[in-house]
Amino acid sequence: MVTTNTSTSTEPLLAVENLRVDFLKSKERPVHAVHSMSFTVQSGECVVILGESGSGKSVTAQALLGLHPVDTTNVTAESMRFCGESLIGPGSTLKSIRGQRMSMVFQDALSALNPVQRVGRQIAEMFMVHRKIGKREADRRAVELMKAVQIPDAERRARNYPHEMSGGMRQRIVIAMALALDPQLLIADEPTTALDVTVQAQILTLLTELRREKGMALLLITHDVGVAAEIADRIIVMYAGVLLEEGTAEQILLDPLHPYTRGLLESVPRPDQDVLPTPIAGGLPDPRDELTGCPFAPRCPLAMQRCRTTIPELTYAQDGRAVACHLVESGLQTKEASHA
Ligand code: SF4
Numbered sequence: 356m357v358t359t360n361t362s363t364s365t366e367p368l369l370a371v372e373n374l375r376v377d378f379l380k381s382k383e384r385p386v387h388a389v390h391s392m393s394f395t396v397q398s399g400e401c402v403v404i405l406g407e408s409g410s411g412k413s414v415t416a417q418a419l420l421g422l423h424p425v426d427t428t429n430v431t432a433e434s435m436r437f438c439g440e441s442l443i444g445p446g447s448t449l450k451s452i453r454g455q456r457m458s459m460v461f462q463d464a465l466s467a468l469n470p471v472q473r474v475g476r477q478i479a480e481m482f483m484v485h486r487k488i489g490k491r492e493a494d495r496r497a498v499e500l501m502k503a504v505q506i507p508d509a510e511r512r513a514r515n516y517p518h519e520m521s522g523g524m525r526q527r528i529v530i531a532m533a534l535a536l537d538p539q540l541l542i543a544d545e546p547t548t549a550l551d552v553t554v555q556a557q558i559l560t561l562l563t564e565l566r567r568e569k570g571m572a573l574l575l576i577t578h579d580v581g582v583a584a585e586i587a588d589r590i591i592v593m594y595a596g597v598l599l600e601e602g603t604a605e606q607i608l609l610d611p612l613h614p615y616t617r618g619l620l621e622s623v624p625r626p627d628q629d630v631l632p633t634p635i636a637g638g639l640p641d642p643r644d645e646l647t648g649c650p651f652a653p654r655c656p657l658a659m660q661r662c663r664t665t666i667p668e669l670t671y672a673q674d675g676r677a678v679a680c681h682l683v684e685s686g687l688q689t690k691e692a693s694h695a
Contacts, residue, residue: 366438366439367395367396367397368395368396368397368398368400368437368438368539368540368572369395369396369419369436369437369457369540369572369574370395370434370435370436371392371393371394371395371419371432371434371435371436372393372432372433372434372435373391373392373393373431373432373433374389374391374392374393374415374418374430374431374432374435375387375389375390375391375392375429375430375431375432376388376389376411376414376415376418376423376428376429376430376596377428377429378427378428379427379428379429380427383643384643385429385643386642386643387596387642387643387644387645387646388411388414388596388642389411389414389415389418389596390411390595390596390597390646390650391596391597391598392411392415392593392596392597392598393598393669394591394598394601396540396572396574397572398539398570398572399566399570399571399572400572400573400588400589401563401566401572401573401575401586401587401588401589402572402573402574402575402587402588402589402590402591403574403575403576403577403582403583403586403587403589403590403591403604404416404574404575404576404577404591404593405577405578405580405583405590405591405592405593405607405619406578406592406593406594406619407578407594407619407639408578409595409639409642410593410594410595410596410639411593411595411596411597412544412576412577412578412593413544413545413576414596415576415593416459416542416544416574416576417544418430419435419442419457419542419574420449420453420457420459420542421442421443421449421453422459430443431443437452437456437457437540438456438539440452454485454536455485455536455538456536456538456539456540457538457539457540457541457542458533458534458536458538458540458541458542459533459541459542459543459544460526460529460530460533460541460542460543460544460546461529461544461546462544462545462546462548462549463549464517464522464525464526464528464529464549465517465518465522465525467529468517468525468528468529469517470516470517470518471516472516473513473514473515473516474501474512474513474515474516474517474520474525474528475494475497475498475501475512475513475514475515476494476497476513477528477532478496478497478500478501478513478528478531478532478535479493479494479496479497480493481532481535481536482496482497482535485535485536486536494513496535497513497531497535498510498513500531500534500535501513501527501528501531503531503534503565504527504528504530504531504534504561504565505527505557505561506524506527506528506531512524521554522549522550522554523550523554523557523558526546526547526549526550526554526558527558527561530546530558530561530562530565534565534569534571537569537571538571539571539572540571540572540573540574541562541566541571541572541573541574542573542574542575542576543562543573543574543575543576544576545576545577545578546558546562546575547559547577547579547582548577548578548579555582556585559582559585559586562575562586563586573586575587580608580619580620580623581623583604583607583608584604584608587604588603588604589601589602589603589604590602590603590604590607590608592607592613592615592616592619594615594639594650594651595639595640595642595646595650595651596642596650597646597650597679598669598677598679599613599615599616599651599678599679599680600612600613600615600616600676600677600678600679600680601669601676601677601678602674602675602676602677603675603676606674606676607676608620612676612678612680612683613678613679613680613683614651614655614656614657614680614682615635615651615654615655618633618635618654619635621633622634622635635654636654637653637654638654640653646666647663647664647666648661648662648663648664648665648666649662649663649665649666649667649679649680649681657682659681661681662681665681667679667680667681667684668684670683670684
């Protein structure tokens with residue numbers, strides 16, 4: 356099964372401009388979960404959105420697929436396009452794209468599966484419902500897909516119920532379901548968080564292999580720097596609903612410019628370095644407050660007066676990386692500034 360990519364070489368597979376998501380609750384101030392997110396994903400690329408819990412990563416992913424309840428959420432964007440087709444507003448083709456050309460894998464495989472239906476049949480139904488394929492052929496394709504996600508003894512395992520499988524096996528079933536219709540983009544929200552380290556590594560390897568084999572793009576959401584390092588072509592660093600830094604995996608992991616990215620990397624243990632991890636002091640700002648300056652200012656060791664009153668623009672450099680920080684904007688490298 357080979358994915359047919361209908362996007363042109365110059366047009367990104369996914370292009371999001373100024374996405375904003377607000378949660379509205381009566382009698383309470385709205386929660387501004389995503390202030391402004393603009394990013395692209397190219398065909399076949401693996402983009403990781405990296406940030407701590409509460410930074411708006413999952414909210415962004417769910418907004419792409421229109422999964423927020425319309426009565427309590429306000430999702431707006433200047434534009435949100437998949438292969439040039441709009442995902443938002445009048446004329447949106449999201450319904451025909453969601454689950455087919457763009458699908459999603461969630462963190463909790465158990466709640467994503469029907470507990471009273473055999474896993475093989477759950478995969479087969481994807482073919483029966485969306486491709487109008489008969490039961491026998493759908494069952495055969497389900498087993499084929501289970502083999503593709505490396506489930507041993509797939510014919511027998513297809514007759515299992517979800518509770519009869521391990522967490523790693525269930526996550527493979529969920530990935531198989533997401534791949535059933537040959538998506539051009541797979542969105543995976545913390546797909547390995549609930550798994551132990553060994554199984555996590557197996558799932559990441561599997562995602563990388565499947566992506567290469569099918570020419571599929573992957574948008575992976577994680578709080579884990581190690582996961583990002585393992586799989587990303589490009590990394591988007593998100594904090595308090597704002598994109599703070601974006602670049603290739605090498606740029607972000609080896610030469611981070613934004614003080615938050617540097618803090619994030621310094622807060623995780625590095626086996627190659629003899630330094631103890633240092634957590635970033637403080638917490639995320641109240642998401643009910645409108646932004647009046649840099650969202651990281653209350654925790655930033657380099658904050659200046661201007662940082663508290665002016666929101667830093669995302670500045671693009673020639674090497675393709677983008678950073679939202681007044682120090683970088685004014686040509687001062689944050690590393691030099693921190694040692695001044
Ligand atoms: Fe720190 Fe100011 Fe840069 Fe924000 S804009 S990261 S507060 S130096």
